[in-house]
Amino acid sequence: MPQITIVAGARPNFMKIAPIIHALHGVQDTGNAITYRLIHTGQHYDKIMSGNFFEQLNIPQPHSNLGAGGGSQAEQTAAIMIGFEKELQAHPSDLVLVVGDVTSTMACAITAQKLHVPVAHVEGGIRSNDWAMPEEINRLVTDAITNHFFTTSELANANLKASGVPDARIHFVGNTMIDTLLANQDRLQPPPVWNSLHLRPKQYGVMTLHRPANVDEETQLVELINAIMSHSQDMPVVFPVHPRTAKILERLGIGHSRLHTISPLGYLEFNYLVKHAKVVITDSGGITEEASVMNVPCMTLRDNTERPETISLGTNVLVGTAPNAIQPHLETLFAGQWKTAKTIPLWDGKAAQRIVTKLQDILT
Missing domain, CATH: 3.40.50.2000 (Glycogen Phosphorylase B;)
Known part of the structure; x- marks a missing residue:
């Protein structure tokens, strides 16, 4: 059975991976199941996450916390890479799934590739074109070494194509953050x-x-x-x-x-x-x-x-x-003149299902 490693480093990352975990659980009893390990790099310590955060999102506690928070950008990147290298060596994986644009996303993508483990990037291809933002550097580096891109918009697709990524590696799936939001509308308190x-x-x-x-x-x-x-x-x-x-x-x-x-x-x-x-x-x-x-x-x-x-x-x-x-x-x-939202393509609560279906294709 294929094994993937899912990486999160900050609270927003867990909101993005929660529906993916739910979708993986949904195919557990099929003949095309995928097992996973959820890794928290510890990049951000958030006291809310030590309370009922995982219960609110209905996801399990991470299998491992690398405890790589604190320090400068370089120190944090190094600590995450060292910890994640040990994690992958102890628990071999067929694919590493990274999300978003935090330092953990970049550091774990680099580590995986150096261990010859393919990388998939959820929310790949988005760009601010502002190199003063640490997140933009993380996006650029991650996407330069990603094997499969799960994208949220046609513009993200265009950004990747402009950088030379072939169509076969770009998978337009929608937005898993919105999956989480729509799934929890009736639970908001x-x-x-x-x-x-x-x-x-x-x-x-x-x-x-x-x-x-x-x-x-x-x-x-x-x-x-x-x-x-x-x-x-x-x-x-x-x-x-x-x-x-x-x-x-x-x-x-x-x-x-x-x-x-x-x-x-x-x-x-x-x-x-x-x-x-x-x-x-x-x-x-x-x-x-x-x-x-x-x-x-x-x-x-x-x-x-x-x-x-x-x-x-x-x-x-x-x-x-x-x-x-x-x-x-x-x-x-x-003045009551604010614009009204229109439908954003594929932001329909089903992005994670599309991701898991594509992962099944990739890993079989």
Whole structure:
């Protein structure tokens, strides 16, 4: 029976692999089953993941945690490669499946190829064309040595073809992050802040900021938040914030009566907030996908995006990083003139099934 190794290094990775694991379990009793080992590199320590995270996604705990978090980019990459080499030597694999664009994705792809193990990349081919983003370097390196690409969009397919990848290695399957979202729509649950702040549907905003260009540049962070709060009328804004960013906010004395900073939320609770929000203001790529599918207005505080389909077909608008660009978009929102999402091809909740069907073809 073929054996694959599935790699995840951060919380969003597990959201992308959860439906793949479910689909693998779905073919376990067939004559074409695939066994797997789930490896957490430990790249990001997330206290939420030590609680009920895996239970929420209905997936098993990883078979192994490499504990390769911390250190510089180079130190972390090296630690992941060393740990993953030992993992593959102890547990030989017919294929390594990597997802997304974190350091673990790149490091494990390199390690696998040097051990002559084929690599498949879920979410291959997406590009921001911004080499200042560590994720873009990870994408470029991973895709340069990937054997099979599972893609989320026709644009990703075009990017790969332009780089010389033959059609036979490109498999347009859809978006497994959306598989997870659609599978859990009926399970979303309000976080404690829903009642404590007396939130009501479409009467509040959700904000997430984590990119260094936004949170590490202190003047930029102050001006962005001031612009958002100045032009959001009387709307409360809920800001699930990383502890590191919370310390920056506290040191800078950033505080508004309508800005509510809270601890990071679980998957079901956070997406409940997004689903019922009037607007999401973010610099995260994955959240733009989820907001678009739930038809929630989304403003991205970045100068580029690797997910342009959320703009052309979804509810996302690329605002940029200039604080003075925020006001006109909020005015459009409050005027009730935000665009409505259209159907994004193959973002239908069945991407993981397509991936497993293709893996069965590849491994037999």
